[in-house]
Amino acid sequence: MDLSYTQEELAFRDEVRTFLEEKLPKDMSDKIRRGEHIGKEGHELWHSILNEKGWLSYGWPKEFGGAEWNAVQRHIFEDECAAAYAPRIVPFGLSMLAPVLQKFGSKAQQDHYLPRILDGTNWWCQGYSEPGAGSDLASLKTRAVRDGDHYVVNGQKTWTTLGQYADWIFCLVRTDPDAKQQEGISFLLIDMNTPGIDVRPIILLDGTPEVNEVFFDNVRVPVENLVGEENKGWTYAKYLLTHERTGIAGVGFSRAGLDAVKRVARQESANGRPLIENPHFAARLAQVEIDLMAMSTTNLRIISQATAGQAPGVESSMLKVKGTIIRQEINDLARRAVGPYAMPFASEAVEGDNDPIGPDYAGPVAAQYFNNRKLSIFGGSNEIQRGIIAKVKMGG
Amino acid sequence: MDFNLTEERQMLQDTLRRFLSERYTTTERNAIIDSDTGLSTEIWGELAELGVIGALFTEDQGGFGGAGFDISTVFEELGRAGVVEPFLDTAILGGGLIAALGNDAQQGFVEDVIGGSLHLALAHGEPASRYDLSRVETTAKADGDDIVIEGRKAVVINAEAAGYLIVSAREGGGPFSLDGISLFLVPAEASGLTMQGYPMMSGGRAAEVTLDNVRVSASARLGAEGAGFQALTDVVARANVALAAEAMGAMESATELTREYLMTRKQFGRPIGTFQALAHRFSDLLIELEQARSAVTNAAGHLDSDDRDRQIAAARNLIARTGRLVAEEAIQMHGGIAMTQEYELAHIAKRIVMTDHRFGDADYHLERFIGLSAA
Numbered sequence: 001m002d003l004s005y006t007q008e009e010l011a012f013r014d015e016v017r018t019f020l021e022e023k024l025p026k027d028m029s030d031k032i033r034r035g036e037h038i039g040k041e042g043h044e045l046w047h048s049i050l051n052e053k054g055w056l057s058y059g060w061p062k063e064f065g066g067a068e069w070n071a072v073q074r075h076i077f078e079d080e081c082a083a084a085y086a087p088r089i090v091p092f093g094l095s096m097l098a099p100v101l102q103k104f105g106s107k108a109q110q111d112h113y114l115p116r117i118l119d120g121t122n123w124w125c126q127g128y129s130e131p132g133a134g135s136d137l138a139s140l141k142t143r144a145v146r147d148g149d150h151y152v153v154n155g156q157k158t159w160t161t162l163g164q165y166a167d168w169i170f171c172l173v174r175t176d177p178d179a180k181q182q183e184g185i186s187f188l189l190i191d192m193n194t195p196g197i198d199v200r201p202i203i204l205l206d207g208t209p210e211v212n213e214v215f216f217d218n219v220r221v222p223v224e225n226l227v228g229e230e231n232k233g234w235t236y237a238k239y240l241l242t243h244e245r246t247g248i249a250g251v252g253f254s255r256a257g258l259d260a261v262k263r264v265a266r267q268e269s270a271n272g273r274p275l276i277e278n279p280h281f282a283a284r285l286a287q288v289e290i291d292l293m294a295m296s297t298t299n300l301r302i303i304s305q306a307t308a309g310q311a312p313g314v315e316s317s318m319l320k321v322k323g324t325i326i327r328q329e330i331n332d333l334a335r336r337a338v339g340p341y342a343m344p345f346a347s348e349a350v351e352g353d354n355d356p357i358g359p360d361y362a363g364p365v366a367a368q369y370f371n372n373r374k375l376s377i378f379g380g381s382n383e384i385q386r387g388i389i390a391k392v393k394m395g396g
Numbered sequence: 397m398d399f400n401l402t403e404e405r406q407m408l409q410d411t412l413r414r415f416l417s418e419r420y421t422t423t424e425r426n427a428i429i430d431s432d433t434g435l436s437t438e439i440w441g442e443l444a445e446l447g448v449i450g451a452l453f454t455e456d457q458g459g460f461g462g463a464g465f466d467i468s469t470v471f472e473e474l475g476r477a478g479v480v481e482p483f484l485d486t487a488i489l490g491g492g493l494i495a496a497l498g499n500d501a502q503q504g505f506v507e508d509v510i511g512g513s514l515h516l517a518l519a520h521g522e523p524a525s526r527y528d529l530s531r532v533e534t535t536a537k538a539d540g541d542d543i544v545i546e547g548r549k550a551v552v553i554n555a556e557a558a559g560y561l562i563v564s565a566r567e568g569g570g571p572f573s574l575d576g577i578s579l580f581l582v583p584a585e586a587s588g589l590t591m592q593g594y595p596m597m598s599g600g601r602a603a604e605v606t607l608d609n610v611r612v613s614a615s616a617r618l619g620a621e622g623a624g625f626q627a628l629t630d631v632v633a634r635a636n637v638a639l640a641a642e643a644m645g646a647m648e649s650a651t652e653l654t655r656e657y658l659m660t661r662k663q664f665g666r667p668i669g670t671f672q673a674l675a676h677r678f679s680d681l682l683i684e685l686e687q688a689r690s691a692v693t694n695a696a697g698h699l700d701s702d703d704r705d706r707q708i709a710a711a712r713n714l715i716a717r718t719g720r721l722v723a724e725e726a727i728q729m730h731g732g733i734a735m736t737q738e739y740e741l742a743h744i745a746k747r748i749v750m751t752d753h754r755f756g757d758a759d760y761h762l763e764r765f766i767g768l769s770a771a
């Protein structure tokens with residue numbers, strides 16, 4: 001057993017570090033560090049910087065112009081990006097749609113859509129969830145009916161993250177209402193500019209317009225926008241879920257978050273001493289750090305198995321549950337650390353065009369605490385993940 | 397032993413609950429939060445008329461209550477409805493200090509508070525004071541018959557609506573000493589007093605207040621020179637009972653909303669409450685809610701006892717722990733819907749969690765409890 005990276009892996013890490021030092025715009029990482037949003041242009045800029053280096057497609061196979069990094073490399077990259085306060089890569093096109101197209105799409109679809117994901121021509125959003133179909137996704141009702149060389153789509157998607165920026169949406173739609181639930185679903189690519197589509201923002205509890213409702217009223221979608229075969233959409237959507245997800249534990253985000261809390265706790269004082277020396281606060285901080293150290297190794301253990309060709313199964317679910325618990329705990333510590341200055345609602349500060357209220361690190365912490373309650377709800381809630389673990393381990 | 401509310405308090409509770417459920421709907425409240433002032437003067441006036449503010453003062457002070465259980469009865473209801481209007485700031489803190497310390501002339505303001513025509517704000521916390529009540533660096537210096545105040549006050553809740561700010565300032569002692577803190581009634585429009593106002597995470601507004609060469613007459617002092625700390629401690633004790641009760645009321649709403657949702661939301665063809673993974677956790681919330689209720693009862697019942705501070709520290713610590721659990725679990729068991737601003741639970745959960753940041757979080761009160769228990 002050897003807990004350290006190999007020489008090659010270390011060299012790779014240094015290469016990533018150097019790249020980030022040189023190419024990650026300072027004002028961008030400052031914004032991320034302060035918990036501010038960077039907007040559509042910001043995300044597009046970061047994508048284009050990565051794409052220029054050939055690293056935007058780091059998870060893609062070489063045949064599609066990807067870097068085809070192994071799991072350890074991907075992990076190193078994600079870790080370093082988080083540590084450098086690089087923006088999160090928007091996953092919808094790059095790591096949700098692209099793998100499906102690469103595996104199940106037609107040659108024409110691959111040739112058309114994949115380059116447009118990389119060069120930023122298209123911004124994709126994910127249209128799976130519906131008001132009545134959350135955890136029970138297979139009960140989705142949005143209907144697509146064949147009419148000549150079109151599908152006519154009617155229904156509603158919801159929780160569509162950053163749908164306000166998107167010009168395309170990949171959707172699960174029901175094409176056979178009589179088949180068993182999972183067997184009547186198809187995977188459709190829909191141009192958001194098609195007549196009949198209405199996008200309405202949903203404001204989240206921290207005040208951010210992060211998600212949307214998307215309504216479809218007789219939306220005509222060309223049949224060539226069907227991915228794979230009709231009524232096989234569930235298989236394709238499931239493929240995504242079993243697709244290796246090295247980033248799921250969010251180790252890098254947790255580490256960066258923990259460092260930020262420590263920085264704040266050194267500056268804040270309680271009873272005339274630095275907060276970080278307060279035994280109660282220090283104990284909370286230490287406990288999270290201990291958990292994170294162990295989870296980070298769990299993550300690496302699973303990653304090295306994956307590199308050795310063993311596909312992770314329930315381990316992904318385990319990492320999702322533990323990873324989100326740790327991240328949410330860190331958000332809670334950040335909120336506590338700033339004391340009364342957690343109370344101001346800093347929507348203006350988050351947008352970055354107003355004087356901060358109190359210390360500049362205090363602005364976004366309460367908002368982040370509330371916003372990140374989502375981590376244990378989306379992407380398969382923690383209850384659903386626990387269900388998967390139990391089912392796999394106990395059969396049934 | 398009798399754990400029932402007195403007839404008067406029961407009536408107050410019923411009246412308040414009925415009024416708030418009819419008038420203080422989610423839509424109405426969210427509109428108030430979005431408004432420029434962050435409060436409704438109309439609702440304020442109507443609640444004052446119903447006696448909500450009077451209930452927080454004793455008969456001597458011109459009210460008809462003022463005991464721990466009056467405070468807990470009122471604030472439990474305000475918490476249930478997620479009320480954002482500053483009853484704590486104007487009545488408990490501001491009105492409470494004037495009632496405790498004011499001379500005859502100043503006592504007149506209490507009447508205005510009870511009648512609903514005057515708002516107050518306590519300008520005490522400072523950028524570096526966190527939850528430490530004795531840390532005051534703002535200074536007050538005599539200049540002839542005048543007093544000149546210099547300093548900065550942080551997160552002064554309700555400052556913009558207030559006719560007067562009650563400003564703490566040092567006339568003696570070092571930054572942490574208990575002696576030397578004086579309190580002054582400073583008109584909001586006093587020259588040299590500036591505010592940077594902003595909305596708060598869980599509704600309502602506050603301001604950063606700068607006092608630059610603010611000149612008041614010596615008659616603006618509340619109580620004796622340098623002797624404000626005891627009165628501050630006393631009103632903060634009352635505020636802590638109010639905050640604990642308010643959070644507990646909000647926890648009642650959170651569990652009730654969760655109960656309804658678990659019974660009606662269907663996934664996989666059945667109500668999600670039938671999944672044992674959720675049912676047991678819902679039961680835990682109810683168990684913790686009863687703990688919270690009793691902690692509030694302990695604190696309210698000991699408000700005038702020797703054991704006051706320890707009981708209050710216990711209640712605030714327990715409420716901070718169980719409140720966070722209830723808020724987070726209620727959101728989790730709802731799923732995405734609870735993440736939306738317009739859904740009632742989102743606001744209720746924010747009220748619960750943000751209570752931590754007023755007069756001390758779980759750790760602060762744990763430390764106090766340990767210290768007071770050892771004494």
Ligand SMILES: Cc1cc2nc3c(=O)[nH]c(=O)nc-3n(C[C@H](O)[C@H](O)[C@H](O)COP(=O)(O)OP(=O)(O)OC[C@H]3O[C@@H](n4cnc5c(N)ncnc54)[C@H](O)[C@@H]3O)c2cc1C
Nearest residue numbers: 126128129134135159161374378381383728729730731732
């Ligand atoms: C901020 C945010 C962004 C999102 N972005 C997107 C997006 O871009 N695209 C998209 O398609 N979707 C998105 N989602 C939707 C997300 O995937 C769903 O919220 C999630 O699937 C849960 O569904 P639900 O909210 O309807 O909750 P429900 O499924 O109704 O669940 C409610 C509660 O019941 C629990 N539960 C459900 N079934 C069981 C069971 N069998 N056993 C035990 N407990 C159970 C859940 O865990 C949860 O606690 C987003 C959600 C959020 C909050």
